[in-house]
Amino acid sequence: MPVFAPTERAVREMLRYTDRDRHETIAVVPPKNGVATTENIAINAVMAGCRPEYLPVIIAAVEAMVDPEYSLYGRQTTTHPGAHLLIVHGPIRKELDANCKDNVFGQGWRANATMGRALRLILINLGGNKPGVTDMATHGHPGKYSYCMGEDEEGSPWPPFHVDRGLAADTSAITVLCAEPPHNVNDLVSKTPQMYLGSAASTMATLGGNGLFRSALRGEQGLVISSECAHWLADFGWSKEMMRSYIYENARQPLRELRDRGAWGKSPLPKFIDATDDNALVPIVNKPENILILVAGGHQRHMNALLAAGYSMSVTRALTTKDGTPVRSVRDFLARCCMYGEGGVA
Amino acid sequence: MTMEGRGIPTATFVTHAFDSYARGLCHMQAMESLPIVVIPHPIAARPVDDLRQKVRKVHADLRAALINHA
Numbered sequence: 001m002p003v004f005a006p007t008e009r010a011v012r013e014m015l016r017y018t019d020r021d022r023h024e025t026i027a028v029v030p031p032k033n034g035v036a037t038t039e040n041i042a043i044n045a046v047m048a049g050c051r052p053e054y055l056p057v058i059i060a061a062v063e064a065m066v067d068p069e070y071s072l073y074g075r076q077t078t079t080h081p082g083a084h085l086l087i088v089h090g091p092i093r094k095e096l097d098a099n100c101k102d103n104v105f106g107q108g109w110r111a112n113a114t115m116g117r118a119l120r121l122i123l124i125n126l127g128g129n130k131p132g133v134t135d136m137a138t139h140g141h142p143g144k145y146s147y148c149m150g151e152d153e154e155g156s157p158w159p160p161f162h163v164d165r166g167l168a169a170d171t172s173a174i175t176v177l178c179a180e181p182p183h184n185v186n187d188l189v190s191k192t193p194q195m196y197l198g199s200a201a202s203t204m205a206t207l208g209g210n211g212l213f214r215s216a217l218r219g220e221q222g223l224v225i226s227s228e229c230a231h232w233l234a235d236f237g238w239s240k241e242m243m244r245s246y247i248y249e250n251a252r253q254p255l256r257e258l259r260d261r262g263a264w265g266k267s268p269l270p271k272f273i274d275a276t277d278d279n280a281l282v283p284i285v286n287k288p289e290n291i292l293i294l295v296a297g298g299h300q301r302h303m304n305a306l307l308a309a310g311y312s313m314s315v316t317r318a319l320t321t322k323d324g325t326p327v328r329s330v331r332d333f334l335a336r337c338c339m340y341g342e343g344g345v346a
Numbered sequence: 347m348t349m350e351g352r353g354i355p356t357a358t359f360v361t362h363a364f365d366s367y368a369r370g371l372c373h374m375q376a377m378e379s380l381p382i383v384v385i386p387h388p389i390a391a392r393p394v395d396d397l398r399q400k401v402r403k404v405h406a407d408l409r410a411a412l413i414n415h416a
Contacts, residue, residue: 032374077371128374136367 001117001145003047014042014052018059019322019336026059027066030073032128036062041118044125048118053330054096054111056319057174058118061086064176064315065119069218071312075178076129079136080210080309082178083143084123086116087294089162091328092172092319093150100150102298104224105143105182116146141181149296155227156295157234164240165316171326177222177292177314182304193236196229196301197243201251204284204305211284212253213263214310216270221284222292222306223247229303230295240293248288252281267310347377356380357411361387381411 004010015022015038022039029036038059045058065072065084075082088098088111099109107113123129131140153160153169162173185203190196200223205212211221223243225233233243256278258264273280285291292306292314318326321336350356358380360368365384372380384407386400 030374031371077367133367133370134374136364 003121004049006043006046010046011039011042014046014050014055015039017053017055017330017333018042019333020059024322027062029062029066029122029127031077031134032126034126034128036122036126040126041122044121045114045118048121049110049114050118051096051110051114054115054118056172056327056330056333057086057088057092057096057115058122060174060317060319061115061119061176062122064174064317067315067317069313070176070178070315072127075309075312076123076127077134077136078309079138081137081139081141081144081180082309082312083141083147083181084116084119085143085177085179085306086119086148087161087175087177088115088148088150088172089153089160089167089174089316090172090319091170092330093153095329098148098150100152100296101155101227104149104152104296104298105147105304112148112150113146116143116148120144120146143179143181147179149224149294151294152227152296155230157231158240158293158295161292161294162316162318167316167318168326170328172319172328173316174319175314175316177220177306177308178312179222179306179308182224182306185303185305186301187303188301193233193238193243194246196233197246198250200225200303200305201247204247204307205251205253206307207253207257207262209284209307210263210309211251211307212258212282214267215283215286216268217286217310218313219285219310220290220292220308220314221251222294222308224294224296224304224306226297226299226302227295228299229301241288243293244288244291247291248283248285251284251291254278255280255282258282347372347375347380350377350380355412357383357408359383359385361385361389363387383407383411 020038024038025035027036096111098111129135151161163169167173185200187196187199320326362384368382372378383404385404
């Protein structure tokens with residue numbers, strides 16, 4: 001893949017969009033334990049082709065990925081194909097033109113293409129990620145080049161995802177979720193939410209997925225639905241909470257289908273499953289809250305399942321100044337930069 | 347690595363397909379002395395007799411890792 005030269009001028013321009021000291025350690029990135037300073041992050045972001053104003057997103061994403069809940073060491077080195085999906089929330093999506101509608105996982109948007117790429121370069125250059133050497137993914141997936149989406153908050157009848165996570169709607173934020181490639185669910189004709197979401201549940205409870213075999217562990221599974229389908233469900237009176245509960249109850253397989261296949265026996269079953277009952281229905285997560293619902297995409301009735309390996313939880317972080325004040329706009333950083341000098345250095 | 351770091355003798359099994367990976371991670375974590383026992387690949391979904399044979403071959407290495415290294 002081509003990279004942009006991280007010239008001093010380009011890096012300096014990028015550092016205008018943070019109030020962190022350029023030498024401040026933002027994170028230590030496993031498995032190599034390379035130090036991600038503000039400057040190192042900016043260098044990788046330049047190399048990836050990011051615009052300078054994308055930097056606050058990349059910094060927040062790096063901080064999120066090294067949160068212990070995310071288990072980055074394991075995600076960097078596993079044979080599972082999971083890639084780090086960067087989800088952008090709040091006003092900054094529009095400001096950076098992060099795509100959240102048509103072809104949301106596809107090509108065509110610089111912000112999506114380069115912000116995800118910047119994370120990958122940081123994992124390679126600072127974290128020592130190298131296929132077949134430290135990254136033992138059996139197949140990997142194309143999202144390991146870049147994997148980034150915005151949520152279609154304006155198109156959603158429900159509160160946005162970052163509000164579910166306790167942040168204010170007008171706060172800009174990011175979430176990282178280590179996920180397999182989006183698995184399409186095409187349901188053109190179902191007339192009820194139960195049938196429609198039943199198609200999603202069936203896809204999410206595929207016998208080859210990790211969820212069924214790891215549902216006693218920490219883990220989440222995601223579903224992305226389009227604005228028009230979200231409104232269609234809302235017109236039936238459905239909330240995201242109802243969707244989570246429905247998928248939790250229906251994305252299951254009977255124990256007899258799991259026995260002696262997949263990752264059977266590698267992890268315990270959930271305590272509420274009677275291991276002697278072949279008809280016991282095993283879920284893909286251990287509680288409804290661990291089904292993640294996101295609204296994004298273009299028209300029609302497609303959905304996309306974001307299946308995950310387990311052993312890792314998504315992490316959401318508000319974009320903040322270094323004193324922890326949430327920011328709405330990248331211009332907030334420019335104002336601080338002028339106040340304190342480049343990169344927040346007085 | 348955590349247990350070894352606490353002074354508890356360990357032997358880490360890897361198949362030969364993951365040998366250089368394991369040693370690379372040990373190097374990155376400054377744990378080059380971590381005892382690694384290499385077993386022929388693959389081991390997943392193999393007949394029990396095949397597994398027994400593979401384990402017998404590395405039994406001496408396993409003992410050495412746990413006893414000599416302690």
